[in-house]
Amino acid sequence: MGSKRTARSRAWIARQEKDPYVREAKARAYRSRAVFKLEQLDKKDSLFRRGMVVVDLGAAPGSWSQYAAQKVGPEGFVVALDRLNFPPIPGVFQITGDFTGADIQQKLNDALGARQPDLVISDLAPNLSGVQSVDQAAMEDLVIAASRFAWSCLKPKGVLVAKLFEGSHAMGVRNQISCLFRDCQIRKPPASRSHSAEIYLVTGGPIRQTITPLAP
Ligand SMILES: C[S@@+](CC[C@H](N)C(=O)[O-])C[C@H]1O[C@@H](n2cnc3c(N)ncnc32)[C@H](O)[C@@H]1O
Numbered sequence: 001m002g003s004k005r006t007a008r009s010r011a012w013i014a015r016q017e018k019d020p021y022v023r024e025a026k027a028r029a030y031r032s033r034a035v036f037k038l039e040q041l042d043k044k045d046s047l048f049r050r051g052m053v054v055v056d057l058g059a060a061p062g063s064w065s066q067y068a069a070q071k072v073g074p075e076g077f078v079v080a081l082d083r084l085n086f087p088p089i090p091g092v093f094q095i096t097g098d099f100t101g102a103d104i105q106q107k108l109n110d111a112l113g114a115r116q117p118d119l120v121i122s123d124l125a126p127n128l129s130g131v132q133s134v135d136q137a138a139m140e141d142l143v144i145a146a147s148r149f150a151w152s153c154l155k156p157k158g159v160l161v162a163k164l165f166e167g168s169h170a171m172g173v174r175n176q177i178s179c180l181f182r183d184c185q186i187r188k189p190p191a192s193r194s195h196s197a198e199i200y201l202v203t204g205g206p207i208r209q210t211i212t213p214l215a216p
Helices: 002-018 020-027 035-045 063-072 102-112 132-153 170-178
Strands: 053-057 077-082 092-096 119-122 159-165 185-187 198-202
Touching: 002 020, 020 035, 035 063, 035 159, 035 185, 035 198, 053 063, 053 102, 053 132, 063 077, 063 092, 063 119, 077 102, 092 102, 102 132, 119 132, 132 159, 132 170, 159 170, 170 198
Parallel strands: 053 077, 053 119, 077 092, 119 159
Antiparallel strands: 159 198, 185 198
């Protein structure tokens, strides 16, 4: 068991050393190579503008928040949430806790106050068990929770970006989220490793139909 784990961590270290995104993240002082997935999604879908209000879910160690804070500038607002503590990022309001808890979502809403987000970015991912069906189900719960939260608070033309896992569940999840948001697109940014099941959903604004009462 121990030697298997050592072999796995050696392989991980070797892969990290060879990875050009890891080197570039270091050179540009980003905390993780994950930043390049967001940068590539941004290049494709023009996600960010200065002055935006952004919520970053599953933010640790913080590279997406670093990128968001740079893009929105000091006139914007970034709130980042993770169950893990991570070192502060200038210009980012951080919350520690489990996103699936109602108390933590209330903390997020309190931090936003009267501000409505323009963009909710979710890189939330469960700790992987290695059992595909278990991991898919845990991912599904997170992405559905993120999309419900985003639906409840985004501006009418706001955008949700959320990670999910490709597989038998993905179409069902996409269909559920399509009921809440216009124009759900699936993206696989080049920085996302080809052997990884992760894909990203990029949506248009939330669908909040106003029901016209029937005439008497
Ligand atoms: C892939 S990492 C995010 C990387 C991040 N986007 C970055 O650029 O540094 C996924 C994160 O989701 C967090 N996470 C998973 N489930 C969570 C939950 N229920 N509540 C809060 N955070 C959670 C994990 O702690 C982990 O830090």
